[in-house]
Amino acid sequence: MRFLLIALLFVAAPGLCANDYAYPINNPFLATVLGTPEPLRAVLPEKAKLKIKRLSRADWEMPAAMWYSERLEYSYRLQRGSAPMIFLIAGTGGFHNTGKNLPLLKAFYQAGFHVVGITSPTHSQFVVAASTTGVPGHQKNDAEDIYRVMQQIRDDIGHQDRITGYNMAGYSLGATNAGFVAELDSRQRVFNFERVLMINPPLSIYSSISKLDRMLQNIPGGMDNFGLYFNNIVQAITGAYKQSSTVEFSPELVFEAFKDNPPTSEELGALIGIAFRLASSAMIFTADERTDFGFIKPSNVRLTKNTSLGAYGQVAVRVGFTDYYHEFFWPFYEPKYPDESRDSFVRLHSLYAIEDYLRGAPNVAVFHNQDDVILAAGEIDFFPEVFGDRATIFPNGGHLGNLEYSVNMAKIVGYFK
Amino acid sequence: MMPRAFFSIALVLSLGLGGCSTKPVIVSGDGPEEPVFTSERLIASDVESPFQINDPLEGFNRTMYRFNYHADRWVLMPAVRTYRFLIPQPLRTGVRNFFNNFFNIRTVFNQVLQGRPVRAMQTTGRFAVNTTLGIAGLFDVATHAGMPYHREDFGQTLGVWGFGPGAYLVLPFFGPSNIRDGAGLAVDSAFQSWLDPLNFDDHPSRQYIYYPLMILDTRDKVAFQYFRTGSPFEYELVRRLILTVREIEVAK
16 A cells, blocks of 8 residues: 555656656655655664763652653764764754754754754743743743753863764754754854754744644544544554554654554544644643643642542643643733733744844754645745745655655755765 | 563562552632533534543552563663563564464463364364474474464453453553453463463473563563653553553454
């Protein structure tokens, strides 16, 4: 089935692409789920051989039920001699050494860079161990947290005599994070990033999360079938879990699970929506637990190491990113932003907030896809308009579907050379 | 039978530790405050949910789940890393092949009990080929020859006989399972020590090679690591996942 599909795509591809860019999947939803067919992927070493370390514990009170997340992990690998370093920030719910971070870290190391993988500020572990407020998604705060974490990692790794300069990359939400961190660094000048690459960032986080939430409306039979549909997804993950080298409830693992047997076109949207729902449920519940906000967990109860979380879990997967924004995120930050409204606050968490910086930052580039499914209609035009010739827009690839395509990987690595 | 005695002691110890409540603690007021979102507000009561699974042993299971994390982190995984570092890949493959072949005995026993003579013959053939041509099972000749591979245990046999899985059960060291499969595991090991194919009775020292290698190989081939899935609902999601895996394996 899979080979038939790939063969079909090969046949179909040349006729559909105007130029010689030959990423073969033209349905952006399918591209997002399938990624790049094996034979077209960049050739990378089988093992990344990353070292994994944990930073020391932060000084705020840790929730007892999340005792296993008290210290932030990161991964790194140094070249033998002197080289520049690349910090790589994972996408929504992503861990430092899994999913799409892994091929990128391999490619950067192979190209001669020291590499450091950083967990997304939306990952449960980051929310517990490294988020100062405990309520992630606030781009300025998240950037400050990441910036602090980067400095801790730099000090923790040592060998600064062998690091000749600093670079940064990020994909998806990690790309937006990278933009805000770069802006922060332009003022604080700790790293003086030589080059920063943003791969498939959302323009406005609110607009992208609304789109992801809406995709769930494609669940066959409507939202009351959510549980049944979710069970099917778990079943598919089960199949992938037996072959996979990691077990993780992340969007990327969900897509991995459906590679051999992708659903029909209408259901692809539901699948993408639910994959991100797994990530959002983890993030939202962790934030609720960190702050005792009373979003899903009653504010006056404390969870112990043994507390049953099933009743909260089934609510958490039914709550969307937009519910989080309106009934948790904004009410949480509102007292600190008397001049903002619920609607204007959205803009602070979009690239519009750092647009002036991005226009004038020669060291920041963006790679994007014309058909990225997380962008609303017309949003793609922001990138060539603001970045000018520092923007590279590929004709197809969906959301990160073409990331591992050999042409993309060569351009990504080439940008830092 | 030292290793098994060790497991029994661990099991008894862990049962003693497992009585903790699975309820949250209310820190102020008479009852829990109403959160923004509740299941009553969001979910129709007849809707199926992967989070609603009968788990009467949850207190014990959660304690055991944490015990396994620590056992894994401080004992098993360091041992596996040392094993990977010291023993070259071809030798480790040989070890894996040996155990896969050795457990064909268990599979045949269960296929017979399940009333599947064709599969039992296939597995017997496979065992015969790998034990002889494959030099005591170190080489997997049978797979290269295209012979089908099955893996059956007594938990699956009980399933075929119509026994339901019973309550979810997290076993020390062995990890997530259920009552039926836990019992199956006990029967399978009892059968193995009764049959004694490696003649431990006459050569007790063989156990000191067999058990450590079996444990290392078993852990080495499982990718899962406790508390690394990135979800605070890992316990619940893994529970759904494991019960599903076993349903599929019984039905196969």
